[in-house]
Amino acid sequence: MVLIILLILSQDASFNASIHKLILPSVPCINMSKMRDVYLHTNCLAALANMAPHVHRLSSYASQCLVSLFDLLSRKYAKLAELKNDKMQINDSELKDDDKLPEDTSAELHIYTDFLRIVMEILNAILTYALPRNPEVIYAIMHRQEVFQPFRNHPRFNELLENIFSVLDFFNSRMDAQKLDGEWSVEKVLQVINTNCRFWRGDGMKMFTQLRFTCEQESHPEEFFIPYVWQLLISCSGFRFNPSSINLFPVELPVEISTLMHLFPKYLEFMVH
Template sequence: MNLLFSQLCKKHTKLVDQVRQAAMRGGQTEQQNTQESDGETQEDYMQDLAVLEEVIRMVLEIINSCLTSNLHHNPNIIYTLLYQKESFAMFRSHPTFQDIISNIDTVLAYFSGKLEQMGGNPSPTEVLSVIKQGALQFRRDRLKKFPDLKFKYVEEESPEEFFIPYIWSLVYHSSNLYFNASKIILFSLSS
């Protein structure tokens, strides 16, 4: 999850730079502006940025849900968040993310304080131990409660094109049933 978040942060930074560059080129003539060298206009960049920010928000909501509902069961997420806490800095002042980042910041500040009390240069095992102990003492009422996450499956026009070959490939690879591999045409053996 955190690897995904860090990749999204990199993409966000790159896209924000592209939006700025496109805005600076806004002084060019209309014809030059509509035919940029990479084929993307400022509007395209803004649309991409909006979609990317929705995805980042969703990832942050998932992280937030892990922290608010089961903090003591997620010490590895806390460990990784502490390790990558600089990734969240760019979103603290962004209005789209401020509410969710506040919970993550609360958790990061609490556990950073616990680690500072340890002093020295603790090993990863010691850090994880402090996180586990701190998670048991952490008061969840310090976190703002958000509605439970709900995701909806939207069925494609022809879902059987994916599901039937996928299910049969699972049966083939996971069951103890014999199938003549040379006769299989429903799915590729590599899938």
Template sequence: MGLAGSGEDTTKKGPESPLASQNPAESTPTQAVATFKLEFATLYKTLYSHLHDDQTTLLLYLLLHKNDDFRTYVLARTDMESLVLPILHTLYHAPDSTSHHIYMSLIILLILSEDDSFNKTIHDIPLKNITWYTERLISDISLGGLLILVVIRTITYNMTKMRDKYLHTNCLAALANMSSQFRSLHPYVCQRLVSLFETLAKRHARLCESLRHTEDLLDEADSDMPDALSDVSVLEEVLRMVLEILNSVLTHQLSHNHNLVYTLLYKRHLFQPFSTHPNFQDVTQNIDVVLAYLMGRLETTKRDPGVQDVQEVIQQGVLHLPKDRLKKFPELKFKYVEESEPEEFFIPYVWTLVYHGSGIYWRPDTISMFDPSQPDG
């Protein structure tokens, strides 16, 4: 499994999918390829009702990835929350899920985020009283806002527990795809997004300081040096991606994100070290421009402006900021593609599900494909 960046042709030609099916509501008199009829509405409801199961999530992934008709049907639904909320619930309770279930859930979100209408629609779907989200009581938030919160939480969980670069990549790719459509984000969502950057920035500073200390004590040929350099490199990739996401929001949706701008102003000191860093200068430029412009307007108001004063300056300032001051970047677009040999991941995974869920007995000591003592092999 992997990602393809913006502009890359990832279309793969091959034999007709064995999952070719047709929604009876859209049937035509003749079909060039043999298909079977399947009520997509019934299938959709059955899937979202059982997404707490690994096997159902895997089936949903397979249908979205391989069946264009079903993916089109899903993306046209007006009750997208029915499908997305169970996926977010799984990710929120990641410690109780298998790693494969987490991967599949994230990949489904990534596939959905490839569609611009999905990225826009999720911010128009209001949610109230999500009882399973216990980090903080949020009585009123959009589906898009909750999705951002849960993905950020997954990134944080991965940094402390799993430390899986692939999982990081998928989380950030989904956020990047959605970023140009972030609108009217809840204040708490903005805080968590900037806090993610703050956590990464502090870790980067500690790693760089540790590396400098190590260089003083060890010869560069020492075995610890390559590992330390690799850690810094990986962290800088993640930091840059988060900055690109923030940059994308300011470039495409500045006037619709007053709360995010307020949070960025409040935490503007976090970005100053990166404005002169050669690896981040380009992606911090627009952030610097927006914050400097608004700070200039704030300085012409009251000596000690309150929260309401700052919010009013932001509301007016984002409308009057000359757009030609912002550097144009290509829209962030990532596409999910399977690796050249996906069977290395899927065959053990499927047999693990069969072993644990079929009710058929296999002698554990004869199994070599996966670890039968583990729920995800």
């Protein structure tokens, strides 16, 4: 439900413009790399893609996470592509749990191909429509530019990567032109990026149609929402209903705690903890 709400909000231009004016002191990190939930990842990427053209002053942490996400997806994609192309026969028992071969390698490879393309679309949207406002994104791409090289001539990704490499060529040349005493630091690199953002004109950049992900309603949404809303009402409102009379969704009949404590004290203690 939260993902659906975020996706709907991300379709609104005024929301995207105002949300980037907020500065959060900290953001809890959620590691979803081990979760194999296509719906979850697709909706998260869809919301990011809708918001990408409006990104303003993305933090260094968020910028690095975005590039790291591309790296993570690219390594998984490369592994699946190798398995498919070479038709390797590997005994599952010899692999670690995280490296188990999927039942349908081709289907999973297709999923990761779509994920990679969406991340490239997100980066493209930021660089095309919001580059001067996001020096940290430029720094993150420059810092990890080697992760984009393997896909430069890929037929599914090369047109998107052309824009990324146009940005890299521009700022790399500005870096090479700098006469520097001593070693480069993060602050010095960002200073060069900020200075040259003012001279960026976007020459040679291809303009792609902005991605617009929408939330499609099922043909009979009431089959989910009516039981869902009533379940929330019963569990949170404090109103009393006779559980044995509810047929809309399954309800566990309440049991007196005193009875449970008397009959199953150890079991109840385990359940509470």
